[in-house]
Amino acid sequence: MERIYSVEQVNTYIRTMFTQDFMLRRISVSGEVSNLKYHTSGHIYFSLKDLSGVISCVMFAGSRRGLGFLMKNGQKVVVTGSVEVYERDGRYQLYAKKISLEGAGALYERFLALKEELEEMGMFSQQYKQPIPAYARTLGVVTAPTGAAVQDIRNIALRRNPFLQIVLYPALVQGEGAKESIVKGIETLDAMGLDVIIVGRGGGSIEDLWAFNEEEVARAIFNCTTPVISAVGHETDVTIADFAADLRAPTPSAAAELAVADVRGLLEQLALSRRRMEHALAVKTEAARNRAEQCRMRLSYVSPESRIREKRQLLADMERRLHEKMTDRTREYRHRFQLLAERMRGLSPLEKLSQGYSYIRDEQGRTVTNTDQTQVGSILNIRVTNGSILARVEEIREEKN
Numbered sequence: 001m002e003r004i005y006s007v008e009q010v011n012t013y014i015r016t017m018f019t020q021d022f023m024l025r026r027i028s029v030s031g032e033v034s035n036l037k038y039h040t041s042g043h044i045y046f047s048l049k050d051l052s053g054v055i056s057c058v059m060f061a062g063s064r065r066g067l068g069f070l071m072k073n074g075q076k077v078v079v080t081g082s083v084e085v086y087e088r089d090g091r092y093q094l095y096a097k098k099i100s101l102e103g104a105g106a107l108y109e110r111f112l113a114l115k116e117e118l119e120e121m122g123m124f125s126q127q128y129k130q131p132i133p134a135y136a137r138t139l140g141v142v143t144a145p146t147g148a149a150v151q152d153i154r155n156i157a158l159r160r161n162p163f164l165q166i167v168l169y170p171a172l173v174q175g176e177g178a179k180e181s182i183v184k185g186i187e188t189l190d191a192m193g194l195d196v197i198i199v200g201r202g203g204g205s206i207e208d209l210w211a212f213n214e215e216e217v218a219r220a221i222f223n224c225t226t227p228v229i230s231a232v233g234h235e236t237d238v239t240i241a242d243f244a245a246d247l248r249a250p251t252p253s254a255a256a257e258l259a260v261a262d263v264r265g266l267l268e269q270l271a272l273s274r275r276r277m278e279h280a281l282a283v284k285t286e287a288a289r290n291r292a293e294q295c296r297m298r299l300s301y302v303s304p305e306s307r308i309r310e311k312r313q314l315l316a317d318m319e320r321r322l323h324e325k326m327t328d329r330t331r332e333y334r335h336r337f338q339l340l341a342e343r344m345r346g347l348s349p350l351e352k353l354s355q356g357y358s359y360i361r362d363e364q365g366r367t368v369t370n371t372d373q374t375q376v377g378s379i380l381n382i383r384v385t386n387g388s389i390l391a392r393v394e395e396i397r398e399e400k401n
Contacts, residue, residue, distance in 0.1 A: 008087070014085050014090075014092075015084065015085035015087055024083040024084075025082050026081075026082060027080070027081070027082065027083060027094075028078055028079065028080040029048055029055065029078070029079050029080075029094060030048075030050075030076070030077070030078045030079075030102050031049055031050050031055070031076075031077070031079075032048065032049050032050065032074060032075070032076055033046050033047075033048065033072065033075045033077055034046065034047045034048075034054075034073055035047040035073075036071055036072065036073050041061060042060075042061025042064065043058060043059065043060050044058065044059040044064065044067075044071065044096075045057070045058050046058075046071065048077075048079060048094065055093070056091070056092075056093040056094070057079055057081075057093060057094040057095075058093060058094075058095060058096065059081075059095075059096040059097075059099065060095070063096065063097050063098075067099055068108065068111070068238060069101065069236060069237075069238075070236040071099070075101065076101065077099055077100065077101055077102055078099070078100050078101075078102050079094060079096045079098075079099050080096070080097055080098040080099070080100075081094055081095045081096040081097040081098070082094075082097075083095075101206065107206050107207065107210060107213075108206065110213075111206075114213065114215055114218075114240060115240055115243065118215070118218055118240065118243070118244070119243070123218065123219075123222050123243075123244055124243040124244065128222070129246045129247070130227040130246045131246075132196055132227050132229065132247055132258065132259065133195045133196055133227065134261060135261045135266070136161075136164070136195035136196045136259055136260055136261070137163070137164065137165065137195055138164070138165045138166075138167065138192075138194040138196075139157060139164055139165070139166050139167070139194065139195065139196055139197075139260065140166075140167045140168075140169065140189035140192065140194040140196070140197040140198070140226070141153055141166060141167070141169065141197070141198045142169045142171050142182060142185035142189065142197065142199045142200075143171060143173060143198070143199070143201050143252070144170065144171065144172070144201060145168065147202055148202050148252075149200060149201050149202045149231075149252040150252075152251075152252050152253040152256065153166075153198060153231075153252050153253070153255065153256045154256075156253055156260070157259070157260045160256070160257070160260045160261065160262045160263060160264075161260050161261065161263045162263070163263070164260055167189060167192065167194060169189055171185040173201040173211060173212075174204070174207075174208045174209070175211075178211035179211045179214040179216050179217050180216075182211060182212070182217050182220070183216050183220040186199060186217075186224055187220060187224075189226065190224045190225055190226045193226075194226055195226070195227075196226065196227045196228075196229065196259045197224065197226050197227070197229070198228075198229045198231055198249075198252070198255045198256070198259055199212075199228055199230055199231070199232075199241060199245065200212075200229075200230060200231030200232045200241075200249070200252050200255060201231075201232060201233070201252070202233065202252065203233040203234040204233060209232055209237060209239055212230075212232045212240065212241040212242075213239050213240045213241070214240070215240075217240070217244075218240045218241060218244040219244075221241060221244040221245050222244050227246045227247070228244075228245045228246050228247075229246065229247045229249050229255045229258055229259055230242045230244070230245035230247070230248050231248075231249040231250075231251060231252040231254065231255030233251075234250070235250035235251060358382050358383060358384050359382070359383035359384075360380050360381070360382050360383070361383070362374060362379075362381075363378065363379050363380075363381075365381075368380060371397075374393055375393065375396070376393050376394065376395065376396060377393060378392070378393045379391070379392055379393075380392075380393060
C-alpha cells in the first residue's frame with residue numbers, strides 16, 4: 001500500500017535536504033533587486049531576479065550591520081547567504097548575510113578592509129577631532145573647479161556670510177591622479193592658515209567616489225592642522241574620508257551650512273543684545289540718578305550752606321513776626337493814645353475856654369481860682385479863647401454855698 005505523508009513531513013524533509021547541501025549553506029547569488037521592502041522591525045524583504053527567474057530573499061535586522069549602502073529597486077547586487085526552506089509556507093528563500101553592489105564588490109571589500117585597518121590605528125578616534133570654528137572668516141575648498149558641488153558651496157556660503165573669503169583648490173576628484181591631487185590640495189590649503197577646509201564632490205558610483213577611499217587622502221585629512229569637513233556624494237554615500245574628517249556633512253551644500261555661520265542671525269542677535277544692553281544701561285543710569293538725587297538731598301540737610309539758609313529763613317521769619325508785633329503794638333498804643341488824647345482834650349483849659357470859660361492869672365502869673373488870692377486894685381490877666389484881657393479888681397464878692 002502506498003505511504004501517504006503530511007504537508008509538514010514533506011516540508012521538513014525538503015528543509016533537511018537543503019540543510020545537508022553544503023553549497024546551499026553559503027552561496028552568492030547575483031541579480032536585480034525588486035519588490036524591496038524595509039520593514040519597521042528592521043528586516044529587509046526583497047527579490048532577486050534575472051532574465052529567467054526570481055528568488056525571494058530576506059536580510060534580518062541583525063545582519064544589516066554589514067550593509068554599507070541603501071538598497072533600491074533595480075540595483076544589481078550580489079547577495080551572500082544560505083538557501084533554506086520556510087516550512088510554514090513550503091517555499092525556499094535566500095537568507096542574506098552580506099549584500100554588495102555588483103561590479104563594486106571588490107572595491108567594497110577593499111573599503112571595509114581599509115576602514116577596519118585605519119580604525120584600529122585610531123585615525124577615526126573622536127579624541128583627535130578638531131572643533132569647527134563658530135565664525136569662520138576664511139574657507140578652503142578642495143573639489144573640482146566645475147560642477148554643482150563648488151557652486152552649491154559658494155552660493156550657500158556667501159549667502160550666509162557675504163564677507164567670507166573662499167579659497168578654491170581645483171582638484172581632480174576621480175580617475176587617475178585624483179588621490180594625489182586631493183592630497184596636494186589639502187596640504188596647500190592647510191599651509192595657508194585658513195579657518196576651515198571642505199573636501200568633497202558631488203554624488204556618483206563607488207568607482208567615481210573611490211579617490212576619497214584612498215589611504216593617502218585619509219592620512220592627509222588626519223594630519224591636517226586645519227579643521228576639515230568631508231562632503232562626498234549624497235547622504236547615503238559613505239567614504240573613508242568621512243571617518244577621517246573632523247566633521248562629516250551629508251552633501252556639499254550641508255557642508256557650507258556647517259562651516260559658515262549665518263551672519264544675518266548673528267546681526268539679529270547682536271541687535272537684540274544691543275537693545276538689551278541699552279535698556280539695562282538706561283535702568284542703571286536712572287537708578288544711579290535717583291541715588292545721586294537722594295544723596296544730594298541728604299547732603300543738603302547737613303551742608304553749611306543749608307544751615308545758613310535755614311538760619312536766614314528763621315531770622316527772616318523772626319523779623320517778620322517782630323515787625324508784625326511792633327505794628328500791632330504801635331497800632332494798639334496809637335489807639336490808646338487817641339483814647340487818652342480824647343480824654344485829655346476834655347480836660348484841656350483851651351477846650352474849656354472854647355466852651356465860654358476863662359482862665360485868670362495874677363500879675364505874678366499865678367492862677368487865680370479863689371477870691372482870697374486877689375484884692376481890690378490888683379491887675380488880673382483873663383485868658384479867653386482868642387486872647388487875654390487885663391482888668392483891675394474893683395470889687396470882690398464872696399458867695400456862700
